[in-house]
Amino acid sequence: MxxxxxxxxxxxxxxxxxxxxxxxxxxxxxxxxxxxxxxPLSDIRLLPSDYASAVEINRGYLMRLSPDRLLHNFRLYAGLEPKGEIYGGWESDTIAGHTLGHYLSALALTHAQTGDEEACERANYIVDELALAQEKRGTGYVGALQRKRKDGSVVDGEEIFPEIMGGDIRSGGFDLNGAWSPLYTVHKLFAGLLDVQALCGNDKAMKVAIALGGYFERVFAALDEAQMQEVLACEYGGLNESFAEIYARTGDMRWLRIAERIYDNKILDPLAERKDELANLHANTQVPKLIGLARLHELTGKEAQRVAPSFFWETVTGHHSYVIGGNADREYFSAPDTIAQHITEQTCEHCNTYNMLKLTGHLFGWNPDGALFDYYERAHLNHVLAAQHPRTAGFTYMTPLMTGTAREYSKPGEDAFWCCVGTGMESHSKHGEAxxxxxxxxxxxxxxxxxxxxxxxxxxxxxxxxxxxxxxxxxxxxxxxxxxxxxxxxxxxxxxxxxxxxxxxxxxxxxxxxxxxxxxxxxxxxxxxxxxxxTPLELRIEPTAGAANTVAVVHGPMVLAADLGPVEDEFETVDPAMVGTDLLAAFTPLAGDRGIYEAKGVIRPGDLQFVPFYSQYNRRSAVYFRRFTEPQWKAQQAAFRAEQARAKDIAVRSVDVMHLGEMQPERDHDLVSEISYPVTYRGRNGRDARSGGFFEFDMKVKPGPLILQASYWGGERSRDFDVLVDDVKIATQHLEQDKPGAFIDIEYRLPQALTKDKQQVRVKFRPHDGSTAGPVFGVRVFTAKPGTAA
The missing domain is CATH 2.60.40 (Immunoglobulin-like)
Structure with a gap:
């Protein structure tokens, strides 16, 4: 390389x-x-540092979690009485059970990193409970995932697998026969069991994993290749890695055959051909597939299993990553070298970086190269450390890089069991591993x-x-x-x-x-x-790939951010810009041994202090800056400020925003649909509904005149559809080459009679017969400007 x-x-x-x-x-x-x-992680003991503190904070968090509450569905669906009340959030949704897999891994890793015996005692207790539930079922299956039937009832998710074996496969990006990414959840359980076997020496964990593997061996054996690809169109995590690892530990070829069959042709073939077709793909759905492929290469030596992970790593780190080492906007890759167009409040999902660091380790194991650990260090320091709150032990889902945006951390307890809580508890169990x-x-x-x-x-x-x-x-x-x-x-x-x-x-x-x-x-x-x-730690100005005049400030490996004040204070000014030809000359160390500087005379609208980005847990930050020379600034500042003001105005007046075609926003807004599909076009995600179908979702409202805004592609062929709010039609929309070559925003006034005394409404898009609704590339509710009435 x-x-x-x-x-x-x-x-x-x-x-x-x-x-x-x-x-x-x-x-x-x-x-x-x-x-x-x-x-081995067990041979490393951290000395005082922010990394060591993160491990201890995380250890306390792990010990506050209740194994019996995480085991609730595992026992319930096996016909055993639960010993603890189920947790809320994702653990009460159809993806239930994914957290327990992460928790097993985190406990095993914590034991290895710190020597804490209680961590393994907890893990061993969970394995005993899983073995009991597995024995009670009698099929080899054990799990907590749920399935929502068409009548709305929620049942044991295991019932989808006999349907799939019979050829009834209803697979979407994140839903498989009414369950949320079920094979992703299965992978997390496998991974946890394998970690407990390796790091706590619990052979019963391997027995549970092998029996579970046998169950899915039967499921996959019932599918032809076309059906297998249908199933793999739904997120499956790194399930190929799990079967590869079982093969590595047992030498039984049956597991290798399954691992190699868990191969998503649509995604992995282009990467094996060194083609970057990542734009508009859900990022973290893909990274674990490449980790599994990398593990297979280590076991088989097959060249194609090496090329795809290597090319993927080079492409993501070189063309799809932000300055802190994270990637993706609203969980999705954009086109290569377009980071500057995607500096938003939804950047850098933590799971992505957790998995990219895993992939980096595999590549280094094949061919040691310092470039791999230059990336690892960048992401580990600036993203992973930023993703855990050092006082509350909460975790971020996204790490926002949009100027002035506050980080949001989970509140450990009842209702925060996102995917990034799971990867967070693992990441901060093992800071010594590499x-x-x-x-x-x-x-x-x-x-x-x-x-x-x-x-x-x-x-x-x-x-x-x-x-x-x-x-x-x-x-x-x-x-x-x-x-x-x-x-x-x-x-x-x-x-x-x-x-x-x-x-x-x-x-x-x-x-x-x-x-x-x-x-x-x-x-x-x-x-x-x-x-x-x-290694002299000098400041650098780092340009952004594809946009040289969008820059960040870096101190050695550490990304610096302008401190914009506490999260309690709203950020209501224009985004700061850098103006001048010798920007670094304006930086003066205030506490160089803590990475703190002051920039005087080059920041518009005023001087700012720069600090380590990761440490801005309760502060608002600016990481990326538009860079201008003095003549450029004079010529462009009016337009620059006008655009900033326009964006701020719409953001301030917004009540709710819906990003259609994306997993988490659609779940957060309780989207329901029939004959409706996610789409991507010109770098934007959306959703349409075909004749006879619809899609609908919740949107927050507030008292007073409101506007519903929907975004469409201006060059659509002729189509007609209705827009309804709480089943009342507020508009019939006709699209037909209204503005070719551009997206358009169309506004619909919301009658106040429809929103009076309500906190949310149900928005529906329904096509006319023989037509299509949308695609719709986003929906927003915002307050009307003063003086207007709905």
Missing amino acids: TTRRMLLIGAAASAFAARSGITLAQTSASRLPKGAKPL IFWEGERMLFVNLFIPCEARWKTRGAEMTLDTSYPFGPETRLTFDRLAKPGHFPVAVRIPGWAGAAATISVNGKPVPVAMERGYAIIERNWKEGDSIALV
């Missing part, structure tokens, strides 16, 4: 050597091993996080001491070395550091070889030796 970062390091190698006063070893053969694996790796005889230092570690291969006990990313120096010391001798240590030189980084051993320059982002030191090591890496 050739990257811009590799070229930079190569070009900088001689300068790096000269500045460091070290000898650059020349070699034509690769010194890096062909593969690597992380040191610091050290080993391959052949080599030790890799990949992340600079304070910790103590054991390297069993050399009988080593090590301390990694650093204040990074606030301070420039990191020191690795071999406190004990039972097997001293000659071996190489590879220290990652961050791509942004280039020739500015320096390395010494025991305070003196040493020969190093530079390769693929690593300074490799090979010598006779003895107990007490220490390596010091110094």
